Amino acid sequence: MAAITDAPGVRSGAWPSRWPPLAIVATAAAVAALCALPPAHLAWRAAQDPAAAWSTLAASAVAPLAARTLAYAVVTTAIATAIALPLAWITTRSDLPLRRLVTVLTALPLAIPSYVAALVAVSAVGPRGLLQQMLEPWGVERLPSVYGFWGAAVVVALVSYPLMTFTLRPAIAALDPRLEELSRGFGYGRWTTLRRVVLPQLRPALLSGALLVALYALADFGAVSLMRFDSLTRAVFVRYTSGFDVTGASSLALLLMVLALAVVVLEVATRGARRHDAASGGAAPTTTALGRWRWPALAGVALLLAAALVLPVAVLGYWLARGLAGGEAVSGLLGAVSDTLLAGTFAALVTAAAALPVALLATRHRRFPLSRPIEVVSYAGYALPGLTVALSLAVIAVRMGALYQSLFVLVAAYGLLFLPQAVGATRAGLNTVRPSMEEAARSLGRRPWRAFAEVTLPLAGRGVAAGAALVFLTTVKELPATLLLAPTGFETLATRVWSASSEAFFARAALPALLLIALSTLPLAATGLWRRDA
Template sequence: MSIKKITQLNKNNHDKVGKKFSPTLLRFFRRKWLNIWQSNPPGTVLLLCGLCIAVIMSIPIIYVVWRSLFAGTNRWVRLLDQRIPQLLGNTLSLTAAVTASTIIIGVSLAWIVIRTDIPGKKTWRWLLAMPLTIPPYVGAMAYIIVFGHSGWARDLWQGTPWLVNTLGDYAINIYSFEGVFFVLTMFTYPYVYLIVSASLQKTNRNYEDAAYSQGMSTSEVFWKVNLPLLRPAIGAGAVLVSLYVLGDFGTIAMLRYVTFTAAIYFQRAGFDTASAAVLSLVLIFLTIIILWIESKTRKKSRYYQTSNTYRKPLTLKLGKWRFLVFLYVSLIFFVSVLLPISVLIYWSKIGISMGALDDRFFGFVFNSLKVSGFAALICMLFAMPIIYLKARYPSVITSFIDRLSYGGYALPGVIVALGFVFIFNNHLPILYGTFYIVALAFVVRFLPQAMQAGEASLSLLSPRIDEAARSLGYPPWKVMLKVILPNMLPGVLAGGALVFVSSIKELPATLMLRPPGFDTLAVRVYFEASEAIYHLAAPAALLIIIVSITPLQYMLKKY
């Protein structure tokens, strides 16, 4: 037989096999695909939108990890020998101290406000949550004014001779571990306070009655019954505080304390991006470890309540402790809200009288509104496909998309910004040095806020609305835009408002990515306060606080 005939015979056999098995393979893959989606696939357009958004959210982190792995052995060895151990000590000690103190303060305040007869319970519930409206770097500026080297406290101290003669020279040093610890504690405890308060309001009284019937005292009931039930809420609040402390830059930079975020920023400022990537990778590992520890401990301590026998918890009488408890609550409110806001009002009046509200100031306001508004708009657009896929088309794929979208929220802004520096500087230079890159970094950081608000609204809409629209021939993406979006618009707008306010307060990403001359309110507060030009910094800081009241109202309604 000739070679030509053999070749022709092989080709014919291959065609027969292909015709025989191709439909079988197609049916197999189609069946697997339908099983993934429970026989309800979302459609190509909607799925591609979700995948593209997830890729955008994850690229900065992946790029930082990739860059650090190829930073060179010498750089790794040098940083491990000299820099990383010190940064680990500073970062972990500060994180542990602030987290422990916020748990103590947050749980105690929540218990007092929710479970006791302290006067003005409803008012205190609002007032004690107000530190969330004050960014910690703004609080740091206020306390530098009070306790700095030329602050009010030193002037008051030295103006009282008998105090100096009795106790010696002024000894409080705000530029220290203790100073950073105090400021971060005072402005992050509401994370624990709000979540524990919500949990306390849902605690079933039956458990306490059962404990009292066994002869337990009030303190024993708290430690053996209430506290275990509060464990998930305390853990959730503690994780939020820990992640905030890990990622904070403004406070530690203003108070001259060095952690990983400050080191990453200054390495980038010195154009040593490889070292910055190495430090970022270590910080990413710390974040993952914290999340892993919290998830493991939560799994080991699960507690369930039944709603059919729910009874509202008792209000405990303070009795002889009423004055001391009221004094404790008032002191926390004074140092975390009243004092810093009073300082800002004082310096704002001076600044306004000196012409601080000029064209330059309103330029900062316009820049903040522009970049934050653009970020909020993109977040509302990006959040919709992801939450719709997750709610209406649950699968392994949508769960993966959802987790990628949350990646930037769990990581410090300096790492997200560093990823964008690598990507846009090397591959998309046309966008590098524009405000669009700042807005996109805000999207990566705060998209989950828009998603959470949207999910709450979507959960109230019946899937039968989707089914009715699909029966009329609408593809999934058109159902989402024309039917679902108009019905959940209030939730989407609420998420956009949260992103807007968070973006106005964001400092490290703005500092690292802003184009030349593009200053926002947060940036000017940082620079003016660093130069001790408080009459220019205070009006901008006060405006940020006023705008931040919006998410506080949302949180109080939620919790």
């Protein structure tokens, strides 16, 4: 089997070893320098009182806290992988009924804020929740607790698994079915072919998606707080907002960043030094007939949607109906929708553009000494809670005067927080393009930039668009950065949801939350996920 995946033109070595153009290096280095601003600010704050910082990190409770946080991220990633990998396959390469509709619906949980998902889980299936109240006539007085480690891991996995499907689906769509046919021609069965031919080609996309989920879990605050799980993120927020211990909070935030960067380094090392190039432009992907598993597979997808999408929407609909029946006002949402679309669109375009040079270095110029350091640094902001990134940028913006509470700084915060999503998806898209295709364009007289624009970028465009869609989806529900950095009078749907739910006005929060989910269909349509061949 090694002969199959290592055959010339199927799985090649690294891209040409020449050094990248200066423009790419300079742009990627500038992006990395901006990403380094928040951690540099945290380090500076911690250095103001090194004794207090060391006392915080040396406390006996910190090591177990860090271990629990890392374990929680690993379990969340494992659950998300178990959901996303088969889901991406059956929605891309099988004859699953209603495949286009399933593709769109299974991406929507990403638009649900983690704190909304956790609130729904507690109110629906937690102790004294709606389910327990329905079972009371049958003698069920209390359901098992959903709080803690496993509750937080399951809730975050259900809202973050689309991060993996976004990177896996373009890679699966680009697979060359001839390799699978060749494997079966050698007498290997379906499972052996999957393990030794298909999965190695999906490895870059799978690792990229797993990295995004792990970093999402490490930086999340809403779900872990409502699910009462003590993580490093929660500890940072408590020290910032309750204890006013800026030095201690900065020290714990730096520890969280170190854990996250360790995950990034592990992913980069695991990715390996060789490329897994999909044979773009080869045979069209075949459709796998599910046979007798066709309807059971659809039933499994239905169960997933019931837990990740239908239940949250139903609970929000229940609160909306109660609010409307009680005369709850729903005016003033048009401005929030407009501001949400403005922020999401700007953030998606700017971040996708910033991710391209970083992804190019990571895929096409791996042997360049600065490629891996730049890629690792670009993940720094995503590993930090939104509050710490926003506070760092707020301090810098205040010192620069007019930039504070400007749309420019807000979009910059979104870019720092969500750049890895665009980098991961763009890198997965670039990995589907054979280097020989661009070399062929150059041999026909195309200049390097024109060959890239006319050949590489269109072939990798699906990954670039998926990255922009991911940034849009996560931007519209980002809360801490928006609260701290939004211009005066700038209000998004996320801030409307938070302001209402924090005051226990759940009926008032229901409609903005439902509109957030509805807005998520826009980037899905833009990336072509409505099409059957997406």
